[in-house]
Each structure stands twice: as C-alpha cells, then as structure tokens.
Amino acid sequence: MNGLGNQIIVVDMRGRADRVTPAAAIAINAMAGTKFDQIMAIHDARTPGTANYIEIINSDGSRAQACGNGMRCVVQALTAELGVQRLTFETVAGLLFGEEQADGMITVDMGTPKLAWYDIPLAEEFADTRKIELQIGPIDAPVLHSPSVASMGNPHATFWVGDDVWSFALDRFGPMLENHPIFPERANISLAQVTAPDKMILRTWERGAGLTEACGTAACAAVVNGARTRRTARAVTVTLPGGDLHVEWRADDHVVLTGPAEREWTGIVDPATGVWVRDEVAA
Numbered sequence: 001m002n003g004l005g006n007q008i009i010v011v012d013m014r015g016r017a018d019r020v021t022p023a024a025a026i027a028i029n030a031m032a033g034t035k036f037d038q039i040m041a042i043h044d045a046r047t048p049g050t051a052n053y054i055e056i057i058n059s060d061g062s063r064a065q066a067c068g069n070g071m072r073c074v075v076q077a078l079t080a081e082l083g084v085q086r087l088t089f090e091t092v093a094g095l096l097f098g099e100e101q102a103d104g105m106i107t108v109d110m111g112t113p114k115l116a117w118y119d120i121p122l123a124e125e126f127a128d129t130r131k132i133e134l135q136i137g138p139i140d141a142p143v144l145h146s147p148s149v150a151s152m153g154n155p156h157a158t159f160w161v162g163d164d165v166w167s168f169a170l171d172r173f174g175p176m177l178e179n180h181p182i183f184p185e186r187a188n189i190s191l192a193q194v195t196a197p198d199k200m201i202l203r204t205w206e207r208g209a210g211l212t213e214a215c216g217t218a219a220c221a222a223v224v225n226g227a228r229t230r231r232t233a234r235a236v237t238v239t240l241p242g243g244d245l246h247v248e249w250r251a252d253d254h255v256v257l258t259g260p261a262e263r264e265w266t267g268i269v270d271p272a273t274g275v276w277v278r279d280e281v282a283a
C-alpha cells in the first residue's frame, strides 16, 4: 500500500502463531516488485476480545514501535474488509484509534508524545529536549545542529533549517545522525523548514529504512517539537516529498495524524517458495 509515498506492505498474520522475521522482511524487500519501507503485520489480539496487535518491521529487518503512514494503511485495509469506519489497534506504543473520513482520508490518533530524555531515549541526560547539543559538520560552522527530540513511541530528532530544506545532503548526514551514539536505539532524522505558524516542509531519513517520501511519526514529532519551541501552532499542515499530512497535537496531549492511504496491489506468499504472487489492483 501507499502511505503518501511511504511504501507499506500490510501482512495478514491473523490466526497464525508465527511472526514476520527480520530475515523474511529482508528477503521480501530484496525481491523485485515487493520493496517496501515498512511491513505492518496484523496479528490476533493479545488478549481475546481486545484490539488486533500490529507489529512494525523496517526494510532493514529492525522492529519499530510506531508508524503513522503504516497505521493509516492498516485502517484503510481493515475498514474496507470489515465494513466499519473506526478501529482500535494495539501496538508497542499503546492503543491507537483509526477512522476513515467521508472524503476517504484516514485519521489516526497516534497517542501521546514522550519528551523526557530517557523516553526518547538519549544516551545522556538532557534537562530540556527542545534543544540538545548535537551537531554535524565543521565544529566552527556546523551544517546541522541543536535538534529538538521527541518520541512517538519511536525516536525522532527534528533539525530546524531556516530556508531551502531541499539543499541539504540528507542522504549523507542521515545515516551518520541515525547511528549517532547519543541515540542508543538509533533515531529517525528530520529536517524541518517552518514556512508559517501552521505550515512546515519536512524531509526524513528514517531509522531502518533510509530516505523515504514521507514519515508520519516524524511529522507528528515535528509538530510537537514546533509547538513546544514556539515555532508553530499545534495544528500544522506538513508538506513532505510525497505530499501533505495534517497533524494536530490536541489539548488532551494526543497527536492526531490525517492523510491518504491507497491500496496498490494484493498478493500471497507461496509457502513453498516464499515468493510473493502479486495480483495487481485495478486502478
């Protein structure tokens, strides 16, 4: 599925006791036609009668705690299958609520941000995570510095750039920052250019997936970071390479993400060969 350019494979694991393994994820990503940014594996509820459990795997095989674009794809897939409009899911990051809007857009309540250094997590104590000492480039003229950090269940660093966010070599700086020792669980690295109190442009180097067309949880973290550093309002339209997402950090501390989710193909994995058999979805 296509989550604003984020390539998502939604896998139905209901009724099965096994999980999508890192090796399987890497193998699927290596096959032509099934490259992805994340796999969203739908499992049975951990406690019968409660919400389906969703596991998230990046294209490098690592597990993630949250995925905004992927959750929208799961909501779109399951509301269509079940003929309902609103669904609840359990993830590592907690319970999430998704709803399909009348205009086809999908809204997901991504829960509450975690802002303490030990919740991001960071390798050392920072009293104020709105601006931490981290920079890249020449010591006397850093290219990027002083990010705001926040967790949406997964770790995010938002670097603020004054203009021309497109001019930065994020493909070069991204992996260095993703794997910086200050982030013991690595981190998703975003560059944000605020163009108005309710508008920003965002580019993301994703932990475990690299440069992507969009990152939903990065958009959520950037709006939380923008609001708490007084750069933005609490409701912002975030323009990513793949298109626009709308994010609101509500007064009840929940972050709500709204955007599209499109089904591109369905398929099955041949258990004998492990090869996907794709059925193209009529456009």
Ligand SMILES: N[C@H](CCC[C@H](N)C(=O)O)C(=O)O
Binding pocket: 006, 037, 038, 058, 063, 064, 065, 066, 067, 068, 069, 070, 154, 155, 188, 206, 207, 208, 209, 214, 215, 216, 217, 218
């Ligand atoms: N790469 C992220 C997970 C996917 C996030 C992104 N695709 C989204 O839409 O939120 C991580 O390892 O934390």
